[in-house]
Amino acid sequence: MTLSSPSPAYAAVDWGTTSFRLWLIAGTGEILGERRSQEGMTTAAKSGFAPILNAHLSALGAGADLPVMICGMAGARQGWVEAGYLDVPAALGNCIGQAVRVPGEGRDVRILPGLAQRDADRPDVMRGEETQLLGALGDAQGSHLVCMPGTHSKWVRVEDGRVTGFSTFMSGELFDVLSKQSILSHAVADAAPFDGTHEAFRTAIAEAAAHPALATNLFFTVRSGQLLHGYDATRSKARLSGLTIGLEIAGALASTAPGTKVSLVASGPLAALYGAALQAAGLSPTLIDADLAVRDGLALAARTVWPA
Amino acid sequence: MTLSSPSPAYAAVDWGTTSFRLWLIAGTGEILGERRSQEGMTTAAKSGFAPILNAHLSALGAGADLPVMICGMAGARQGWVEAGYLDVPAALGNCIGQAVRVPGEGRDVRILPGLAQRDADRPDVMRGEETQLLGALGDAQGSHLVCMPGTHSKWVRVEDGRVTGFSTFMSGELFDVLSKQSILSHAVADAAPFDGTHEAFRTAIAEAAAHPALATNLFFTVRSGQLLHGYDATRSKARLSGLTIGLEIAGALASTAPGTKVSLVASGPLAALYGAALQAAGLSPTLIDADLAVRDGLALAARTVWPA
Numbered sequence: 001m002t003l004s005s006p007s008p009a010y011a012a013v014d015w016g017t018t019s020f021r022l023w024l025i026a027g028t029g030e031i032l033g034e035r036r037s038q039e040g041m042t043t044a045a046k047s048g049f050a051p052i053l054n055a056h057l058s059a060l061g062a063g064a065d066l067p068v069m070i071c072g073m074a075g076a077r078q079g080w081v082e083a084g085y086l087d088v089p090a091a092l093g094n095c096i097g098q099a100v101r102v103p104g105e106g107r108d109v110r111i112l113p114g115l116a117q118r119d120a121d122r123p124d125v126m127r128g129e130e131t132q133l134l135g136a137l138g139d140a141q142g143s144h145l146v147c148m149p150g151t152h153s154k155w156v157r158v159e160d161g162r163v164t165g166f167s168t169f170m171s172g173e174l175f176d177v178l179s180k181q182s183i184l185s186h187a188v189a190d191a192a193p194f195d196g197t198h199e200a201f202r203t204a205i206a207e208a209a210a211h212p213a214l215a216t217n218l219f220f221t222v223r224s225g226q227l228l229h230g231y232d233a234t235r236s237k238a239r240l241s242g243l244t245i246g247l248e249i250a251g252a253l254a255s256t257a258p259g260t261k262v263s264l265v266a267s268g269p270l271a272a273l274y275g276a277a278l279q280a281a282g283l284s285p286t287l288i289d290a291d292l293a294v295r296d297g298l299a300l301a302a303r304t305v306w307p308a
Numbered sequence: 309m310t311l312s313s314p315s316p317a318y319a320a321v322d323w324g325t326t327s328f329r330l331w332l333i334a335g336t337g338e339i340l341g342e343r344r345s346q347e348g349m350t351t352a353a354k355s356g357f358a359p360i361l362n363a364h365l366s367a368l369g370a371g372a373d374l375p376v377m378i379c380g381m382a383g384a385r386q387g388w389v390e391a392g393y394l395d396v397p398a399a400l401g402n403c404i405g406q407a408v409r410v411p412g413e414g415r416d417v418r419i420l421p422g423l424a425q426r427d428a429d430r431p432d433v434m435r436g437e438e439t440q441l442l443g444a445l446g447d448a449q450g451s452h453l454v455c456m457p458g459t460h461s462k463w464v465r466v467e468d469g470r471v472t473g474f475s476t477f478m479s480g481e482l483f484d485v486l487s488k489q490s491i492l493s494h495a496v497a498d499a500a501p502f503d504g505t506h507e508a509f510r511t512a513i514a515e516a517a518a519h520p521a522l523a524t525n526l527f528f529t530v531r532s533g534q535l536l537h538g539y540d541a542t543r544s545k546a547r548l549s550g551l552t553i554g555l556e557i558a559g560a561l562a563s564t565a566p567g568t569k570v571s572l573v574a575s576g577p578l579a580a581l582y583g584a585a586l587q588a589a590g591l592s593p594t595l596i597d598a599d600l601a602v603r604d605g606l607a608l609a610a611r612t613v614w615p616a
Contacts, residue, residue: 213559
C-alpha cells in the first residue's frame, strides 16, 4: 500500500458581493487547496459566473465532474441563479435540502438559499451568514444570540438550531461611505491602523450607546474635532468606528435580556474590534472564526447532498 | 424731478460649499438684481473666487467700487480668505465687526466669520448659518431653539440675541450618501417627489424616535422592504428621509424642555418636510424663510459696515 494525496470530494465556495473564496476538500475533511479573489458577485454579474468558477477549479487541478457547493450572493436575484430564501423561523439544516442546482453545467453545482424574515415592520434578509451559522452552531441546543459583523452586520437569535429572528445593521457600509464619500473623509484620510484598545474607539462606543439619537451629531464631531482640536486621522477614524459599532451594539442589545450568551462570528480586525466593543458593553462573547464557520457549513451541506 | 432706478449700495453674497447667490441691494433695501449659480467653494477653490464674483457683478452692471458682503464657506480655510470663527457664547451682532477684508481687491470685499463651539466633547462649527440667524432673529429677546435643516443641519440655542450653543446633525449628507452610494440606492432610485404627508415618511419619523439605537437596522429595512414586500422607490425614499430626519429631531429635542418654542429656518421642500416632522413631534414651529434670512443678515451687516 502506498501513501498518496487524497483526491478532492467536492469544492466549497463562499461567493459574496465583492469577494470569492474556494476550498478543495477531501472526503476526510482535509483542505487540499484554496483560492481567494475579488471576483465577487458584482464582478461576476458582468463577466459571467461559470468562467470564474471554472478558472479557479482548473488552477487547482480539479476534475471536470467535481461537485461544487456555493453560498452567498451568487444566489441573489442579480447573481448566478436565484436560490430564494427560507422563511424564519427555520432550522439551519433545512437550507441544505433547498440548495438550487445550476442548470447547464457539466458538474453538479448547487447554491444554498438565504433566510428571509417577512415581518411587516422589520423585513430582513441574509445570504451566506446562514451557512456560517450552520458551520458555527449546527443543531447545537440552547439559546444563542450571534453577532456577525461585516458590511451588513447580522444579529441572529438561534434556539436549538432554529433561527427565530434576525436584524441587519448596515454599520460597516455606513462607516465606509462616511469615511470615503462624506465631509468626514477629510478627517480620517491616511489614518494608521488602530484596534479595540484605542481610547477614542472606547469612548465613542460609550457615547453612542448613551446618546443613540445623537448619532448623526456625534458623527459630525469627527470633523469638528479635527477642525477645532486638531485631532489626528487615526483618532478620528477610531472614533467613527466606535460610534458606528457602539450604535449597533446598543440597538442589538436593547431588546436582549441581561446575561444572554453572545457568540461572535468574525475574523481578522473586525473580530478584535467587535470583541473589544462587546466586552466594553459588559459581555463575554464566545469567538468563532468566520472563515472556518463558512467552510464548515459548506462542508456539512456538501456531505449531506453528496454522501461518500 | 424724474423717477430713476435707485443705484445699488452694496452686494450681498451667500457663498456655500456648492452654491453661490448674489443680490444687488439699494440703500433703501430694495433688491435690484439677483444671481444664482453652482459655483460654490468647491468650484471656486479651483477656478478662483475673484473672477466668479466679478463676472456676476459685471453681469448685473455693478460698478467697480461697489462693496460686497459675503458669508459662508468662502471664509473657510480652504475658501477665499479664512475668516475664522467667533467662539460661543457670542452675540450674533458681533460677527459683523469681525468680518475680514479680502486683500488686493479694488472694491471693499468682506467675509463674515463663522461660529465655533470649542467644547471638548461636542466641538462644533458653522459658517453661513450665523448670518441667517442674524437676519432671522437679530437681537430679538427671549429664548429660541432654531432648527436650520440642510446638508449639515444646525440646531441652535439663542438667548436674547446670543448663541449659547449649537449642534450639527449631518442628516442631509447621510441621506445623500445612503441614497446614492449604498445598497439602498437600488431601493430609492427613480423615486417620485414626496412630501411630509407621505405615510411612509410619517411612520419612519415615529420609528426612528422610538428606537434611535436601531437606526442602521431601520435604514437596512429600506432595502429588505423592497426585496421582500416590493415597496416602491418613492415609498422607500420617503421612509429613508423620515428615518434620518426623525433621528435628528429625536436627538435635538432629547435635551430640550417640553414647550420650548422652536423656529424653523428653511426654504423649499426641506421646509415642508421638517415642518411636517416637527409637527408630528408635537411642536408648532415658526417658519422663517432661509433665503430671506440670509439676505437680511447680509444686509444688516452691510448697513453696519457701510452706513449710508
